[in-house]
Amino acid sequence: MNIPEDLKYTDNDEWIRLEGDIGTIGISDYAQDQLSDIVFVEIIVSEEEQIAKGDSCATVESVKAAADVYTPVSGTVIAVNEDLADVPETINSDPYGDAWLIKIHISDASELDDFKDSAAYQQLIEERE
């Protein structure tokens, strides 16, 4: 399982890449592996939209399940990955790269304290299995 050390993770299997007060959000390699072949993704927020931590920001559907992706931080959406809808399988092949979902201008940095680092996330996954 690929768990890059430079990212932070949530208990819901989202990852966030921090660059200043900008966070890029996607779902983890573990999440895509659990879902199996992803056939549909819909990002349900738009640029400039304010979203709060815990709001659903995307729906990901695989051949065996559908899952909501919740934004792990509050803020303003500054970019959505429009290309992903045409190639949802990118989430399987490149979950930490081309398959990012949204970028957020983070409004409350204290929310970042709840995130797990890669080691803690690794442990979480192991506990589940």
Added chain:
Amino acid sequence: MYIPHTDNDREEMLHAVGVKEIEELFTDVPSAHIFPELDIPPALTEMEAVAHLEKISQSNQSVRDLTCFLGAGAYNHFTPAAVDSIMRRGEFLTAYTPYQPEISQGTLQAIFDYQSLVATLTGMEVSNASHYDGATAAAEAVNMAYANFRGKKSRVVLSPALHPQYRETIRTYTRGSVIDIVGETDGIDPHGDPEDLISFIDDNTALVMVQYPDFFGRIYDFRKLAEAAHEKGALISISTNPLSLGLLTPPGEFNADIVTGEGQALGLPLSYGGPYLGLFATRKKFVRKMAGRLAGETVDVNGQRGFVLTLTAREQHIRREKATSNICTNQGLMALASTVYMSMLGKGGLREVAELCYQKAHYAAKQINSLPNYVVLNDTPFFNEFMVRCPYPVDKINQDLLEREILGGYDLGLEYVSLKEHMLIAVTEMNSRQDIELLVSTLAEVSDD
């Protein structure tokens, strides 16, 4: 075999709720209302019952007994005997939803063929496996458009020339929601233009819905309206009579996002209003927003062609809370009947039936228009229905027609205050020249005494 509760089961259940006898469950009902004496006649033997029911049924007058010029959404067409014969095969008649492809290939292939035919006929990319009828299919289009914009657009523009019952169904579906329906007016300008609707379309508009041919039989090119809707980011849905598409430009060519329709004209009997068939077709990009189910073609492990439910009724499964609709049911048997009908007629046959309807309707319109006191109002192209301004109330005229065993047209005044004394007359391939001449001569003789 169905095994109901055994005495033991009942006893256990009664014990569980703490009563001795079933009667104790009804102690709160006043005794006078428990099993009261019913004022019903004594029982009949089977032979007597059949005779009695036959007598009652003879008071019905059907299109077999009458010459029919009534349409307004349901039409009297000829159905080849093979449609019924195939539809009544046990394998189709008793089939349940084909969740298990390994035992449902026949039903699945029939649905797949139905979808292919509907998509071709409407000029759209995808069709679902059907809805209940034209009205509910139209309402699903409203639901889909609203869901497509994730609730951010709440206005729906309905053409006043969309079937009044479809509009009523849409209002029922959307009651209590934030959806704001505009465009309908109490009165209708029979010479009005579909582009009159453009002024209702704003940035908050999710959907514009029109009918083709419209409720008054008129044929319009909706390209400009579609363009105006798309400019404001709205979708456009066209409700259609699929039989007319044997002749007319498919609505897909007007850049419709959704095409719905009443499939009854495709080989289904009138049956006093149902079961009918709701057509629903859309663009591939909306396929996951579409309600209902969709059969697809695939290959099995041996590489052989097979069929599966590619998109099952999402309302029942994985995304219930996010579903566009709460309707999972399709009209499987009616979809099958229409598939057999379309397949038997083929492209050429469908065109021929549509042409017959068109030509006979135009002949009838011309004859009626030449009568003093009757004016045909359709001055734009129309299909098999047209509006006639009559000299007397429509119910009075229809009464006189019925005496000559003619089922007259639809009384438009029932739905449109501005169209009192206006009749909507439908003509199909079932109406002979003699039928039309009898209608015309009877209309000429109607007086107000």
